[in-house]
Amino acid sequence: QVQLVESGGRLVQAGVSLTLSCAASGLAFGDYDMGWFRHAPGKEREFIAAISWSGGFTYYADSVKCRFTISRDNAKNTVYLQMNSLKAEDTAVYYCAARSGIAYESVESYKYWGQGTQVTVSS
Secondary structure, eight states: OOEEEEEOOOEEETTOOEEEEEEEESSOGGGOEEEEEEEOTTSOOEEEEEEOTTSOOEEEOTTTTTTEEEEEETTTTEEEEEEOSOOGGGOEEEEEEEEOSSOTTOGGGEEEEOOOEEEEEEO
């Protein structure tokens, strides 16, 4: 079956960098656009970034543009999220997902989801 497994989340101080990984199995990874979302307590699940199947196109939420970078390695079936200059408001559970729908920002566009990894930023 399809599995997306996120890793790399931890407690960090504000201002540092952190890179999340998402390892995929059970699907033709190179055929899927991939995305990262986050879910903070009391808030809706929020789109963060997306990358096309080839890696040639990336798209970011305004809230993280210029601080976060999404990338992928199709040979390793892995997508990454590099997060720089972390802020307390970046605290959330971060999820990767494989897109099958149209809108990059829409939760409903993503068919497969990981279990998430917790990122906590202390100020």
